[in-house]
Amino acid sequence: MTTTHADTVATRSLIGRYLRQLAIDTQYVLLGFPIGLITLVVAITGFAVGVGTAIIWIGLPILVGTLMFARGFAITERARIGPVLRRPSPHPIYKSNRGQGFLRRTLGPLSDGQTWLDWTHAVFRFIPNIIGFCFVVVWWALALGGLTYPLWDWTVPHPPDNYELHELLGFQDTAATRILLNFAIGVFFAGTLSWVVRGAALMEAWFAHGMLVSMFTLHQQVLAAEEARDVARLQKAAAVSAEAVALRRLERDIHDGPQQRLVRLAMDLGRAEQQFADDPERARAIVAEALTQTRETLDELRALSRGIAPPILVDRGLQAALTALAGRCTVPVDLDTPPMERLEPGVESTAYFIVAEALTNVAKHSHASEVQVSVQRIATGLIVTVADDGIGGASLAKGHGLAGLDDRVRAAGGVLSVDSPEGEGTRLTAALPL
Structure with missing residues (x-):
């Protein structure tokens, strides 16, 4: 079998x-062995002297100095374990006492939990x-010594040969057998060298990682979980608020439109029933x-249903629904919606609601002569932009018309921003995650 150049390079x-x-x-x-020896001596000695003389106050600076010494070696160790574990180690955030008094800043390390973990690592590392050092030295010594033994066997004095024992065991050439x-x-220890050295290095590195990094990582994970919980609560509150606003608006629109028409329709039909006998015409x-x-009532109901869940959005997708929406707007719309694959129903519904609400506000309040609508899909989400050349002055503050739209976007996990200086038009941008 021929060995290719690629195989040689890979090997x-x-x-x-x-x-x-x-x-x-x-x-x-x-x-690690000499560093561990130094940190052990300094950490224990400094702690003992600091605690023993703390009653006369001189021990506190010694104790703080010992902790800062341990912190310095901990920083070095985090950098050292990166290549061993084949990944960078995060640097924890130590407790900061900036802006406080001199005494509080000086004694700040005494109240920092991570600094005490650094000192604990300095003591027990x-x-x-020593375990890893012994294994590595022994394996390297036996591997190198065994493999090179034929080169220096002649320099080692050997006891007189016991020929009777050699004959009993079947040995003929004692020197060749010994070599x-x-x-x-040497071959055995060289063959197992990488496993033993790797195991010893990982043992020390994971011990250091557990003392110097894991607690900080766990703390960061807890903070991330709490942040995610807060975001979920905000999204839930925004969803409830958006739903309440939508229901109130729907109730108002039904009350002011179809309900009034139906009441009048019932009254007219009642009058017609009474007049059929006396005045048929x-x-x-x-x-x-x-x-x-x-x-007219059916038209209003269709319009209301389009605001809730337009059939064209369900059947043909976001691009077709926005095209139909732009065609019904009383202000000329420049629509930029490139073809895209169907998205999740919730994302499509939210994007449609954003554009529909924005166009409604433009038609009612902006006095604009043109509005531009853009929907672009990026790697992480959907960007919806609605810009007009009206009078501006729009706001996301509570009590304004866009507050409910902001709740709707946040409920979907997105972000809504409004740039609307007075007299310079309004630019509404929503980012929805996919």
Whole structure:
């Protein structure tokens, strides 16, 4: 079988990564032993002296200095474990006492939990350091010594050969047997060297990670969970508010429109019923007017239904629904909606509601001569923009017409912004996540 150039390159790359990781793990363990010894002595001595002399106040600066010493070595250790664990280690945020008095700033490390974890690591890191150091030194020594034994066997004095024992065991050439045996030992330790060194390095690195990084990571995860919970609560409140606003508006529109027409229709039909016997022509005129009111009522109900869930949006998608919406607007609309695949129903409904509400406000309040509507899909979401050249002055504050729209967008997990300086038009931008 022929070896291709690509196979050769891949093999060299694999060997290179193996040797590079072996060198990283070896230097990490070997340097960890003297560093761990230094931190152990300084951390215990400084703590003992600081606590012992704290009663006369001189011990407090010593204790703070010891903690800052431990913090410095902890920062160094976080940088050292990155190549071993093959990922960067986050740097925790220590307690800040800026803007406070000199004494509080000086003694601030005494109340910082992460700094005490750094000191604890400085004290107990020597345990995995010495274990890993012993294994790595022994494995490297036996691997190198065994593989190179044929080169220096002649320099080692050997006891007189026991020929009777050799004959009993079946050995013929004692020197060759000794060299072969030591070389085999070297091959074994060289073959298992990377596993042992890697295991020792990971043992020390994960111990350091647990003491110096894990608590901070856990704290960050708790903060992220609390933030997500707060966002969920805000979205829920926004959804409830948007739903309440929509229901009130629907109730008002039904009360002011179709309901009044139906009441009048019932009254007209009642009058027509009474006049059929005495004045048939007048009754027919009333019925004809009632039919006209019935058609107008149906048109209003269709308009209301389009505001809730237009059939064209469900059947043909957002682009077709916005095209129909722009065609019904009393202000000329420049619509930019490139073809896109169907989105989630909730996203399409929210985007349609944004444009519909914005166009309604433009037609009622802006005195604009033109409005531009753009819907663009990006990698992370949907960007909906509605801009007009009207009088401006729009706001998202409570009590304004766009407050309910802001609730609707936040309920969908999006963000709504309004730029509406007086006399310069209004630009409404909504970002909806997908």
